[in-house]
Amino acid sequence: MGVPLRVLLVEDSEDDALLLLRELRRGGYEPVSRRVETAGGMEAALEEEAWDLVISDHSMPAFNSLAALELVRGKGFVDLPFIIVSGRIGEDAAVSAMKAGVHDYIMKDNLTRLNSAIERELGDAEVRRQRRQAEENYRSIFENAVEGIFQTTAEGKFLTANPALARMYGYDSPEDLLGKVSSIGDQLYAEPGRREEFGRLIQRDGFVQDFEMKISRGDGKVAWTSVNARAVRDAEGSVVFYEGFAKDTTEQKRAEEALGEIREAERRRIARELHDVVLQDLTYALQSLRIASRMPEGADREAETARQVEALERSVAGIRDAIYDLRLEGAGEQTLMRSLESLVELNRQMAPACSFQLSAAGDFPATLRGPLAAEVARVVQEALANVRRHAAASRVTVSLGRELVEVRDDGRGFGSETPAGMGLTGMRERAQSLGGELEVEAEPGRGTLVRLRIPPGLLDGDEGRNGKA
Template identity: 30%
Template sequence: MRLSPRLARSLSLHTKLMLALVVLVALVVGTSSYSLVEHERERRLVELEERATRIADLYSRSLAQPLWNVDRGAIDSQLAALAPNPEVAEFTVTAANYGTVSSVKGAPHPDPGDSVVRIRSIEFDPPGAAPLEKIGEIRVVLTKAVAEQAFGRARRVILATMATVLAALYAATFILLKRMVRSPINRLEEMVDRIAGGDLDARCVVESGDELGRLATRVNVMADRLRESTACLRESERKYRSIVENSLEGIFLLDRSGRLNEANAAMAQLLGYDTATELIEAWTHDPDRRPFSPSQTERLFDILNTHGKIAGLELQLHRLDGKPIWAQLNARGVADGAGAPRSLEGLLTDVTVRKRAQENLRRHRDQLELEVGERKRTELELLASREQLRELSAHLEAAREEERKRIAMEIHDELGQLLTALKMDVSLLKMHLADDSVAMRKAAEMRELVEKTIQIVRHVSSHLRPAALNFGLASALEWLAEDFSRHAQIPCYFHMEGAEPSFADPRATAIFRIVQESLTNVARHAGASRVDVTLVSTEAGIELSIRDDGRGFDIAAARAGYSYGLQGMAERARLIDASLHIQSEPDCGSVVRLCVQDDFVTSR
């Protein structure tokens, strides 16, 4: 049984339960009764068939002798013995070659065709060892009508009994459900309606511990939580309203037509209105006074459709008095049922002061960029001039070294030759003078003067251009160490590790001058008792170090004091693409280290 949806909705729970119970009991009882009746019917029919088989077998044996003797009386008496049975429809005895001998019919029935038929042969057993001889047959017909009528009456009785039981059960169940289910449910409905109507203090009475009682308990728990949620919601609404009303930023709700549906006091003050209500109603009286122009509204919703939100958008608005202002807008969309943004809720911040400051900063930045560009151009010119000065300095240094070399060669070759010739002439002159004469003494003095002049010439020539440079850097540094020890009275030792390097003449001269300047500084300022000059040649290049055990000095103070000796050494190192490092601390001595890469070194 299936009710229509409309009828099912109109029925109460009590009626639905009763209908379900009636249908369930009817199905169970009817199915059980039908099964029992059908089972009994099948059993009775099987017994009827077995009875017909037994009767046929009995008559086939008992009628053999009377049929052999053709004793009709005996045959009729045996058939008549079972004929009164209401289930007997027909007994017929047929003799072989004679036809029907006897036939007995029972009471007529409505459906004589619905019967059980059994036919058995009647055989005579002659005396002796003769075989059995078929002398006729017995036909037994039993009707099923009696059993069917009995089962029909039983069905009617069962249906009547079932109807009575269902009626009694329906009445009892109706009363019990009304008292145990319907009344508590009605009371639950009443309490739920009161809670839904806003009476959050209403509570259901828990009358039992069954499902309805547990449901009442859950309804009470729901009411408690609903009251707490409502209190929290009201508190949240109060806080939200307080935040909106006291916010320093304008808060608004804008629809697609450009109408403001909601706004706070800060929004009204930002646009020059006294109250938010006046701002919202201004659009109704004069559409031209809307806070956002139609193009601005369309642009806002286009951005919202594209990005899903608006963040940090700056736009220009106009106050009620027509004064333009700049505002920064942050907003999100409020979607309709189809998911498209139907309105826009956001925050509006006045950034007019910041915008003006940015404009001022932009102007200052542009001006600063112009000044920086001019300064960079000037710096580039200064760098170019400094590079030119360095090139000129390098050229002058090379020319000076070349001039020193030329002067040293001329002094050594020409002046040296003249002084040597003069010395020889003085020696020849002494040979022609008397030993104790005044002229002899004067010639001896002249010869000493010539000797001193030759030594001075050699000294000047060596300082202008050491002749040892012609034999390599190592020889020149060794000579320089010996010369320093002789003149400065400070022991100076030269050490060389690895193969002797070979440099071009300008580079070798620059290295020699750096070492010479370092030794000069040691002699003037260090107060050292020992100096070591070490030349180390490796695959990466050479490393030349000048180490003393003097008093040391403050490098930063020396550079700040414009030490021309250090500057000259650094400039010479730069000109030959070498790196110069100076390490020194007061009372700890000094180390000057010069490193030249192997691109400029050729080992001998």
């Protein structure tokens, strides 16, 4: 049994076609063929069937090999092997045909080379198809990638850019970006010297990773990107160009800035409370102790001592609250579960009359850590602080799930007319920075439920990590 071969014969001589088929069988092929001799016949054959090979005579009464080749290519069969087998073709004509895209030519009176030429061209065609498929796959990835993909010269001029990069940088298309940006350092970098730092790092190490760029977009807006890139060098070691990926981190950067503002506001509040409350009480207690020994006979020393004790108790409570509020500053260094266990235990100590319980669902990741996990812990911290300070509750439960965190108490609750305090406002801002939602359900005399909904998969990226990626 021969090797199956679907061959389209462009030949006006039926006898010559039979000779070709006999030669193919001698070479170990089992040909399935169709003979055509006009453009119309060939067009119909190409549309109706799939072919492995085209063998064409060079000159026919109503057709010729170059017209046949043009028809094949015009139909999109760019990888289909095309061989001329002719009784008469001059050397100049053969060279012209090869330049036009014919893969080989063979004389009809010497077909000994035909089968080896077919074997070679079928193999080459498969290589071309695989290469073209790889190029098409790369082009599809390049055009449709979410991340920006680029190549630039070391001097700072774009060589290639995909649509995602053009959009990221505020341009209508890659062509628009390449046409308008002639100097990346001067036109895109919003911070002086940052492009030079990029160049210094990539020249030194051969690559940069998670390189932050503040950019001036083409539409006048400012954005942030994170770039991973490498230097491509020639055989002598000289840099030919840079290539890499860029990711838009603008929203992440804004969230980090918003969280920074929240934390700074918290630190100012703590400092203010320490100064206005704790320091005043300590100052009063100290001054009172100093003058107690000089108080005249008959003075109410017991009442003064009671006031001193009250001032010191308020100071201790204020300092304890400040320590509680600052406790999560290093929360990113430990797991969320460990942070919450510490918070619950601390609240037990600060409010011994109240029962605090912590429970986690089976799908909650025990090793969850990182900056996002720390923000979840801060929401729970604020909710517990509100319960301890205002709810007069006897029982509090903290429930953890992969996408849901709840803090429930049986305290005094509050009505819908109660204005939101700083604690609740801070929790909502933190939830928004996480891309989640904060829900609060409360009724006077029936307790309060604080529910933090976390976007699916948000915390999975933090699992097992420590700090910034």
